[in-house]
Amino acid sequence: MQTAREYNFDGLVGPSHNYAGLSFGNVASSNNVNSVSNPKEAALQGLAKMRALAQRGFAQALLPPQDRPNFRLLRSLGFTGSDAEVISRAHREAPVILASAYSASPMWTANAATVSPSADTADGRTHFTVANLNNKLHRSYEHAQTARTLRAIFGDERHFAVHDALPPTPAFGDEGAANHTRLCAAHGAPGVEMFVYGRVEFDPGAPAPVRFPARQTLEASQAVARLHGLDPARALFVQQDPATIDQGVFHNDVIAVGNGNVLFYHEQAFVDESGTLDRLRRALAGVHAELRPVRVAASEVSVADAVSSYLFNSQLLSKPDGRMALVVPQECQENPAVAAYLQRLAASGGPIDELISFDLRQSMRNGGGPACLRLRVALTDAEAAAMHRGVLLTEDLYGKLVAWVGRHYRDRLAPDDLADPSLAVEVQAALDELTTILGLPALYASQQ
Structure with missing residues (x-):
């Protein structure tokens, strides 16, 4: 077994952060449609979380925002002329499409890709498959820049393989690591990768939600496992409860989170709770690990409370003493049922003994909490040395980014803005400077 460390790559919130309510099935996003956002506050809240965790000794890095507005999308839909003319016409004729082109949703890096560490893959490299996100227009174009970004950071092919997104069809709907959990004895040891899907494309008789879309298919999950060269005995495919999806649980990471050998989950997360746990136990036994499930009963926390507080969209982090800290949004402390449960959890003597709370209200109002904001990548020392180091959060980089946000971000963004x-000129200027700060020249296609 090699020694490995988990790096959390948080999405740096972009200058066009706004509340357009584009994500049907995401209750928080829909509830705040057309509200006035504060991009500056959103970015600073995210940076504060990154810094605090880095100061605690957790490995912290970031992924930069994507270029906005997406002129490729707008021009492909018939909006022509200069950039200003394209924006004006789109706002006049199709404001929802303009909002889609301006979406800052790449901040949700849990949806950027699915990651399998080198300890799990057939060729001994860390594999990334970029998510196609084809369920929503505003996200369906992200994969091209995501692939560019991941290849810029993880470009050493001796250690890394970055796969393009799966075909952009309903059969292969893929939302990335938000529906993927890795369980193991240690980050550098072989693990069990659990893929959670919402529906089966090629079995019309399989259970599926009826109110909200199931964004992840079994077929997509199986394809990712093949691309990564995973051992079939250590790749599990588990169905999310369709009734839970219909209550606003649009990704598995809204109802369950795992780390090490701990699975923190709601009793209504999966179609077959007992069968899922049994399969995990048997698979983990094959890698000399023992599953430690932390089950939250509906009588303690309802699905509605879990969704509104984003209890499970929390980061579960291993501490040096072998225990775990749960990084929760402030909303968890404001929900009486959730706050009471968390007090009992921390005092229970179980594997989770510490709670860390952050104010992430700007991102929470757009439908994502701490776990949505980060992509987990387990790296050996050699792999960490081989990646682009300019995205690792240090005190120096933190200071530069705070000053950069102060120079370029608005503190108010309404739909008509x-x-x-x-705004497009401001975003371009901000990202041009950011690529210099991060040491990633020509990161965006517009810089070619």
Whole structure:
């Protein structure tokens, strides 16, 4: 077994962060549609979380925002002329499409890709498969830049393989690591990778939600496992409860989170709870690990409370003493049922003995909490040395990014502000400077 460390790559919230309510099935996103956002506050809240965890000794890095607005999308849909003319016409004729082109949703890096560490893969490299996110227009174009970004950071092919997104069809709907959990004895040891899907494309008789879309298919999950060269005995495919999806649980990471050998989950997370746990126990036994499930009963926390507080969309982090800390959004402390449960959890003597709370209200109002904001990548020392180091959060980089946000971000962005052509110029100037700060020249296609 090699020694490995988990790095959390948080999405740096982009300058066009806004509340357009584009994500049907995401209750928080829909509830805040057309509200006024504060991009500056959103970015600073995210950076504060990154810094605090880095100061605690957790390995912290970031992924930069994507170029906005997405002129490729707008021009492909018939909006022509200069950039300013394209924006003006789109706002006049199809404001929802303009909002889609301006979406800052790449901040949700849990949806960027699915990651399998080198301890699990047939060729001994860390594998990334970029998510196609084809369920929503505003996210369906992200994969091209995500692939560019991941290849810029993980470009050493001796250690890394970055796969393009799966075909953008309903059969292969893929939302990345938000529906993927790795369980293991240690980050550098072989693990069990659990893929959670919402529906089966090629079995019309399989259970499926009826109110909200199931964004992850079994077929997509199986394809990712093949691309990564996973051992079939250590790749499990588990169905999310369709009734739970219909209550606003649009990804598995809204109802369950795992780390090490601990699975923290709601009793209504999976179609077959007992069968899922039994399969995990048997698979983990094959890698000399013992499953430690932490089950939350519906009588303690309802699905509605879990969704509104994002209890399970929390980061579960291993501490040096072998125990775990749960990084929760502030909303968990404001929900009486959830707050009471968390007090009992921390005092229970179980594997989770510490709670760390952050104010992430800007991102929470757009439908994502601490876990949505990060992509977990387990790296050996050699792999960490081989990646681009300019994205690792240090005190120096933190200071530079805070100053950068202060120079370029607005503190108020209303829906009609997307019609302002100067916003596009501001975003471009910000990202041009960011690539210099991070040491990633020509990161964006617009810089070619």
